[in-house]
Amino acid sequence: MDKGALASALGAPSAFGQSQFAFVRGNAFEARVKADGGAELLRLVHERLDPGAAPPADARVPELTATGPRGRAARTELALGEASAAGAWTLLDHPMLALDVAGSPAFLEPDAVVVHPDGSWTVVEIKSFPMLDGSADPAKVGAAARQAAVYVLALEELAARLDPVPPVRHRALLVCPKDFSNLPTASAVDVRKQRAVTSRQLARLTRIEEIADALPEGVCFAPDLPAEELTAAVESVPAAYAPECLSACELAFHCRARSRADGAVTALGRPVRAELGGLTTVADVLAAARGETGDPADPAVAALRRAAALRAEALEAACR
Numbered sequence: 001m002d003k004g005a006l007a008s009a010l011g012a013p014s015a016f017g018q019s020q021f022a023f024v025r026g027n028a029f030e031a032r033v034k035a036d037g038g039a040e041l042l043r044l045v046h047e048r049l050d051p052g053a054a055p056p057a058d059a060r061v062p063e064l065t066a067t068g069p070r071g072r073a074a075r076t077e078l079a080l081g082e083a084s085a086a087g088a089w090t091l092l093d094h095p096m097l098a099l100d101v102a103g104s105p106a107f108l109e110p111d112a113v114v115v116h117p118d119g120s121w122t123v124v125e126i127k128s129f130p131m132l133d134g135s136a137d138p139a140k141v142g143a144a145a146r147q148a149a150v151y152v153l154a155l156e157e158l159a160a161r162l163d164p165v166p167p168v169r170h171r172a173l174l175v176c177p178k179d180f181s182n183l184p185t186a187s188a189v190d191v192r193k194q195r196a197v198t199s200r201q202l203a204r205l206t207r208i209e210e211i212a213d214a215l216p217e218g219v220c221f222a223p224d225l226p227a228e229e230l231t232a233a234v235e236s237v238p239a240a241y242a243p244e245c246l247s248a249c250e251l252a253f254h255c256r257a258r259s260r261a262d263g264a265v266t267a268l269g270r271p272v273r274a275e276l277g278g279l280t281t282v283a284d285v286l287a288a289a290r291g292e293t294g295d296p297a298d299p300a301v302a303a304l305r306r307a308a309a310l311r312a313e314a315l316e317a318a319c320r
């Protein structure tokens with residue numbers, strides 16, 4: 001389902017994604033990198049990943065427009081097959097790839113895929129965070145590597161359907177602004193580890209049919225349902241909101257409001273939840289701290305009572 005549309009229909013639209021400013025800046029930088037038929041981008045791929053090949057003059061940039069994600073994915077597959085067979089530098093600008101996720105196709109759109117003269121394929125990710133003196137923020141590079149690894153897996157799925165099977169390179173090209181300028185610079189990123197981890201995670205995912213089977217009978221999340229019916233449908237499925245959801249899930253605002261209304265301690269963060277053992281609501285925690293409920297032998301209850309006693313002592317001292 002489209003969780004963004006669901007969140008809006010529930011009255012808690014997500015603020016998930018980039019700020020408008022970052023979005024515009026990122027688009028302007030990407031347009032610059034891909035200007036003139038991707039000349040600069042191809043120069044960077046040649047320089048950083050394939051210096052032994054002929055320089056990428058007159059590279060091909062096939063048209064990839066088609067109707068819907070399935071149409072675009074089919075067009076991409078055709079273009080990649082033709083480019084590999086032609087043995088010429090080719091830039092695929094925003095191709096569409098399909099990856100099997102828990103038995104369902106997920107459509108993915110890398111910034112670019114480059115086909116080398118030897119027929120191999122490279123994933124290119126264009127980011128707007130700066131590369132200072134040749135290195136960028138490791139957390140951001142890590143996130144870009146994980147993203148590129150998913151594209152590599154999708155390309156490998158596609159390549160396996162072609163004959164001969166073109167090699168998919170496990171070093172992606174990360175293109176970023178150089179220092180504080182708007183000039184592009186690039187670095188090759190080895191994504192073998194991220195690819196292996198993602199592949200294992202995908203293999204372990206519960207099949208979508210099994211998840212659907214576990215849902216209550218007749219439950220439906222169509223965003224055009226009346227708000228009350230939709231809210232009841234979402235509430236019928238347990239959720240364990242944590243602040244980490246804010247940067248990862250479109251339903252975060254809805255789940256946060258629900259979690260706060262329930263007084264769930266997970267809203268304070270998973271580490272807090274882990275420290276509190278069997279106490280799952282703020283009301284339980286306060287009652288335990290006041291000595292009204294809870295087993296004094298429970299380390300969480302004992303720690304809460306000690307904290308409450310210290311707080312009372314501190315307040316008394318401050319009032320004296």
Ligand code: SF4
Nearest residue numbers: 240241245249252255
């Ligand atoms: S609990 Fe978190 S991950 Fe699950 S639906 Fe809610 S916001 Fe999304």
